[in-house]
Amino acid sequence: MYIGIDLGTSGVKLALVKKDGEVIKTVSKSYEVLIPRASWTEQDPYTWFDQTFSGLKNIILGYEDQIEGIGFSGQMHGLVILDDQDRVLRNALLWNDQRTIKEVDYLNEEIGIERLLEYTGNIALTGLTAPKILWVKNNEPEIFEKISKIMLPKDYIAYRLSGVFASDVSDLSGTLFFDCKNKQYSKEMLEILSIKEEMLPQIFESYEKIGYLTKDLSELLHIHHKVPIIIGGGDQAVGAVGMGIVNDGEASISLGTSGVVFVASDTYNVDYKNHFQSYAHANDKYHTMAVMLNAAGTIKWWLEQILQKNDFVSFYQEISKSPIDDSIFFLPYLTGERAPVNDPYAKGVFFGLGAHHTQTEIGRAVVEGVTFGLKDSFEQISNLGIDIKKARITGGGAKSHVWVQMIADMLNIDIIKIHTEEGPALGAAILAMVGAGAYDSVSQACETIIREVEIFHPISNNHEEYQKKYQTFQKLYPNMKPLFPLLSEK
16 A cells, blocks of 8 residues: 655645555545735645644554555645754745745846756746745845755655655756756755755655655554655646656646646756746656646636635536627636746736626636636647647546536647546655555556546537637737736735
8 A cells, every 4th residue: 555645735635545556545634825915825834744644644544554655746836944953934935925026037137037047947937936035035034044954845744754854856846946957956046045955855756765754653653664755746747647647748737726737758848938847757757837827726716705606516517508708708817827928917807798798607708718828828838849639637627527628629639537536646656656666667657557537529619619719818918918017016
């Protein structure tokens, strides 16, 4: 039995998995996102660990003597800082935190995009870790001076469980102080950030064992043998492993709070137009990733916060009865946006609202707006010369056949569901299997475990209608972009 731990934004999910991929048991524990100011997001790492360990106690019960390895998946880009006594110095700054606009401008404009691409293969974005370090340096210097260890969210859990200060290439790729192509820390970036390499974790491939569950924790869990700890990776790379997206050219779409278009690659490709991230994959190779901050989270906002409802099934059934309407549009950028516009000032916008529009038609426009945003990224990746003919889909949003069919229609490709929706938790367990020696490689494990079960083919008439509507959608953001910074001044 292998345990995959997925440390997410809204909670931690643990999966107990057999070698053949059968998920025996899952446990989820929730925690809150702290919002001390508008567009700021934080969490308490102590809460992460408490909930993770509570989940471990639940999931191991009855299987104590059968645990052969523990692997991790974690929300990316978060900044966790400890002092020399391993005390957390402040709440972690999360991936969707937008406070670092000045630091990002400094990195992109004064250090320069060309140098950033040379040092790391990527440009600065508000969500990445390096700008967060600069923000702490600039705004909380008394805390910055006390920093002894800098780590990512899942690495804090791995450190507490194993006592080993470690990270992996896929998660470190999202820090902007890591040379993704050569899989090493960028000395130039460390100098820019005023940090030392000894403050950073040892680097591993995502499937590598870093150590074992500590003796004290083993006793608390009633485990009487050594349990290997495999470092795992960032949630997008590990989620791709959990979907079997590991070979060159294979693609996936993730519909979580954020939306991600992910393409695996044997070689490292820098996006010189700066729409996407080019990172190390969790299987010893690479990937290109377009991250849209506002995906299923935007639909959740519309349904729960605006309509004060929580019946997603009925919501999607209702909008499926509403025809494609090219008179109403929605820009879904509620929390700023990354791919492909890279604009922290961007906001949500309804365009074309008329007295004749109904709640259902407006709700459909919200889902279409998110899907058009995904299509933006898909089109830009295709422009890099990558021919994507199909994609596997995962995430909470993938439970809606209505939305999945809409994606197939808009992108004009087959969208495929696999036999499981465990995603990153399963991917973390697969990495644990490889690290513990159950499989020779990540690719071999995925070929054995992952199965396709349902294909959504694009409907040509719908695609043609969406293409017409998309032409107008593409004009909205460029025309509104100059207005968004005015809102931030209010």
